[in-house]
Amino acid sequence: MKPNSLPGPADRYLLYGPVDRDWEARLFSDETELRKLILDAALDEALARHFLSVEPAIRAVERRLKISRMLLRLAAGWMVAVTVGVAYWRLNRGGTEPPRTAVAKPTPTPDSFPPPSPTALPSLLPPPTAPEIAAAPSPHAEEEPPAPSQEALLPAAKEAPAAVAARVVRVRGNVLAQEGRVLAAGDVVAAGERIELGTDGDCLVRLPDESEVRLYSGSMVLFKAGPQDEIRLESGRLAAMVRPRPPARPFLLRTPHAWVTVRGTQFQLDVVPTETRVEVISGKIEFGAVASGHMANMAAGQRLRTDGQTLCSFESALPGVFYWRLRPATR
Numbered sequence: 001m002k003p004n005s006l007p008g009p010a011d012r013y014l015l016y017g018p019v020d021r022d023w024e025a026r027l028f029s030d031e032t033e034l035r036k037l038i039l040d041a042a043l044d045e046a047l048a049r050h051f052l053s054v055e056p057a058i059r060a061v062e063r064r065l066k067i068s069r070m071l072l073r074l075a076a077g078w079m080v081a082v083t084v085g086v087a088y089w090r091l092n093r094g095g096t097e098p099p100r101t102a103v104a105k106p107t108p109t110p111d112s113f114p115p116p117s118p119t120a121l122p123s124l125l126p127p128p129t130a131p132e133i134a135a136a137p138s139p140h141a142e143e144e145p146p147a148p149s150q151e152a153l154l155p156a157a158k159e160a161p162a163a164v165a166a167r168v169v170r171v172r173g174n175v176l177a178q179e180g181r182v183l184a185a186g187d188v189v190a191a192g193e194r195i196e197l198g199t200d201g202d203c204l205v206r207l208p209d210e211s212e213v214r215l216y217s218g219s220m221v222l223f224k225a226g227p228q229d230e231i232r233l234e235s236g237r238l239a240a241m242v243r244p245r246p247p248a249r250p251f252l253l254r255t256p257h258a259w260v261t262v263r264g265t266q267f268q269l270d271v272v273p274t275e276t277r278v279e280v281i282s283g284k285i286e287f288g289a290v291a292s293g294h295m296a297n298m299a300a301g302q303r304l305r306t307d308g309q310t311l312c313s314f315e316s317a318l319p320g321v322f323y324w325r326l327r328p329a330t331r
Contacts, residue, residue, distance in 0.1 A: 119311065165191040165223035166205040166213070173217065194222045195232030197236065211242045211251065228252060239268045242283075254290075257308040261286040265300075277305040287311070 022140045057103035069278045166189040174184045177197050189195065189205060195215065197203060205227055215221055219236025231253040244264030251262040253269065257276040260269065265283025269276065278287055282296045288295035298304060304311050 005025065010270065040120045047185035155281065163191045165189050165193065166207050166231070169206050169212070170200040170204040175201045175203045176214075189223055191223055196220050208243070209243050211240070213241075214239045230254065233269060233271050235271050235273075237268070239266075243265045257290055258306050259288050259290060275305050275307045277303070279303045281331075 038190050043270045046084065078324075115240070122234075136197070136241050149255075165203075168183050168185055168189065169189045171183055171185055175198070177183050177187075177189065178193050183195070183203065193249075195203065195205075197215055197217055199217050199219050202217075204212060206212050206214070209229075213231070216237040216239075217236060220234040221236075221238065222232040222234065224230040224232060228249050228251075232254045234256065240251075240253070240262070242262045242264055245251060247263065253260040255271045255276045257271070258278070260278060263282075266281040267283075268279050268281070269284055270278075278285070278298070280302050282300045285298050286295060286306055287298050287306075289306045289308050289311055292310065294306075294309075296304060296309050296311050298329055303314055305314050306312070
């Protein structure tokens with residue numbers, strides 16, 4: 001393409017540089033042409049950077065797709081070959097047997113039948129039997145004990161296994177259950193079982209309705225058995241993300257000083273020897289004092305504490321950071 005065939009002088013200047021001194025002087029004196037030149041140059045630079053960074057990635061994706069298609073075709077061909085080979089082997093594994101020839105049975109002739117026997121034919125009626133006379137029971141005979149029922153012969157039914165209260169998703173550090181059992185990822189926590197975390201412990205558990213509770217170091221938690229999900233935090237700290245629940249089956253959480261009723265929210269609870277503190281991240285909860293019975297409805301962003309008697313707010317946030325603020329829990 002020649003310079004004269006381009007649509008404008010700014011394009012000729014960008015591609016071929018200064019081609020005419022008079023036009024170059026007029027370009028720098030004309031503010032509109034100069035602005036267009038600067039914008040075109042910036043656009044060309046941005047497009048060049050874009051294609052230098054994006055085009056190699058697109059080509060890499062296309063190469064991966066070609067390799068994936070090739071591998072899929074090879075795998076499909078291999079599976080078809082294996083299927084046909086196995087079927088052929090099953091059909092021919094017994095070997096070839098020689099064909100069986102039918103043996104003709106000799107047909108009887110009239111001369112080969114034996115002469116009839118002069119004996120009488122057997123009677124088709126059953127022989128007469130004498131009537132049975134039942135013996136009278138002796139008055140001195142002892143009664144036999146009744147036979148034991150089949151239910152008594154069966155072994156005693158085993159006790160039903162305890163209901164599953166939660167399942168461990170992730171463990172870090174020292175986390176113990178009852179009888180010194182060390183918990184690992186994938187273990188089941190039964191209803192009525194207590195979990196104790198060491199100073200370096202950290203544990204994430206998932207409830208049957210996919211709600212998640214993270215337990216921090218030094219915590220002691222009891223998963224209580226009952227018709228509804230209930231957890232007792234005896235000491236330490238936890239963060240919970242509770243799925244929405246029907247009003248008839250809320251999530252209950254108790255501490256030595258307070259109780260919390262949850263129907264779907266995110267919150268954090270901290271229990272120290274003298275009081276219980278709670279902070280709501282999203283949703284709503286009911287927070288009450290155990291001794292006095294005072295209760296408050298809390299919304300997102302509110303913080304309360306209680307010693308079992310009174311409820312009061314506090315300004316400083318609880319120590320530590322919420323787990324779901326940084327990275328949502330994954331299944």
